[in-house]
Amino acid sequence: MEDRIRTAIQEALAELGAREASFEVEWPTELAHGDFATNAALATSKRLGKPPREIADALVPRLKEALGDAVERVEAAGPGFVNITLAPATIASIIETAATSDAWGKGSAQEGRRVMVEYSCPNPFKEMHIGHLMSTVIGEAVSRVIENGGAEVIRDSYGGDVGPHVAKALWALRRDGVTDVASATEVDAAYARGARAYEASEEAKAEIDALNQEIYRGEDPALMDLWSTCREVCLEAFRDLYRALGTHFDYYLFESETAPIGMRVVGDGLARGVFTESEGAVIYDGEKKGLHTLVFITSRGTPTYEAKDIGLAFLKEEKVAPDESIIITAAEQVGHFKVFLAALEDIAPLVARKTSHIPHGFMRLTTGKMSSREGNTITAKGLIEEVMERAKEKNDDPLIASAVAIAAVKYMVLRQASGGDIVFDPEQSLSLDGDSGPYLQYAYVRAKKLLAYDAESAGGKEPLAPYAVERLIIRFPGVAARAERERAPHHIAQYLTRLAGEWNSFYANEQVLGSDEEAYKQRVARAFARTMEKGLALLGIPVPERM
């Protein structure tokens, strides 16, 4: 429909003397303004040398003729907008599609593309904290939104299984004589002990630094045994959480794999003059591009995060060779990421150009920033369990409580644009009311209930005009397309909340079962339920059948 309107406007503008003018077809925020609107008259006013209102008035009859029965009203409004209101029959036919078609809301802009999305990325040897939870939730939603656009999405999580944090954890375990590790929590606690010792004692610092290099060499069998046990225990805990969150990864990539590749590529780059040596370290001079200068290989000969990221880019090429590569990390890394991309641009420009970065904010506690070194973290698991307790107050069934808790946590992250911090106020964030995931689920559950009744002998009348909720339902494909284009799932969250509100008003004001328009209203309910279900699925939020 949107394409048809766009074409009609193009032709009408050509007739008026503005061939190939640029204009927008938009969805007015205000439903009273119609289903579509265009700024074509405003955009061409200067070029045609006429006031916008006059052009709008000239467009109206032309668009009416071109669109025929499909529209009910075309009218000029405001400073020179042309508002288009679809005919009830047009809306009814879209509602029918929404109620029955499996392809409802599916896009095609990404057809045939292979997109790699990297997210979550917790480090083994630590517990997953709420920062990684944010990344996981956003990454899964971004992946699904792109998949909905027709792309094949390959998910990967990248973790640091070598490096100073690992040395700290293993050092503490060995010092305390621990040989068998049963839980991720134990490893995490050992990391915190090691980190404190590293700060407090010169001797410990020296030992940990030596151990770090020993781990990179990987030649001590007893040490590597402990290393791999700890890594596996942590990964198992991650997988448990991913199952609960409805995420899976096609690849788990590790720094132990990317480090040697990074060393080699940076070494080559050094020979070619991309990197330089300074104070015994290999650096990239970012200042020539207005960025920071960062160390890629330390003076001790170990690769830093940046060198490993270079190795990672090459590893992804080898394993997947995606058309587009998206990396989702905390916003504190944007500076490092820019330097990494600048260096990659010098080494492998084609790879650099298809790589992009989506930053997300911190999840802040009301008490301030958390740090795994200080030990004042909220783990991802801990947060979910806390919300689960709250959800159980209203749901006896643990499966439903779990679906509600996951929805509450995910919605809290996805309701706002990625990039900003989330202030985690336990009281407010744990609320299941209002602008929340459970609010959406509840609206869905109520609609589903209406569909449990057979409408065979139902009232067959039609209402005088389509309901507001119908006018919102038909916008779903456009919203999904925008979310995909901008890689911004929060547009879907915002839309679903508005949709649920409109549905709840409908539900409160209109009797459905037993009414004269029962069949019609059930179809609206079905279209709403399916739109909500598909929209929530794009966000990775589960839908319970009752609450």
Next chain:
RNA sequence: GCUCUCGUAGUUCAAUGGAUAGAAUAGAGGUUUCCUAAACCUUCGAUUCAGGUUCGACUCCUGACGAGAGCACCA
């Protein structure tokens, strides 16, 4: 000090350069003989400041003020 991000109702967030800046929550008041009141309805309340670009600016540009993050051997 330099770089980046951000300043919207009391609070937490929206707003494709467009029309009367939307929600939620908090406050005030109301709705259940009817499909789940985790709901609905009414009401109060905001673009940090000063310039500029534009037919039109929360959005783009400049400056001031304020907040956060980053800035060489952590990730």
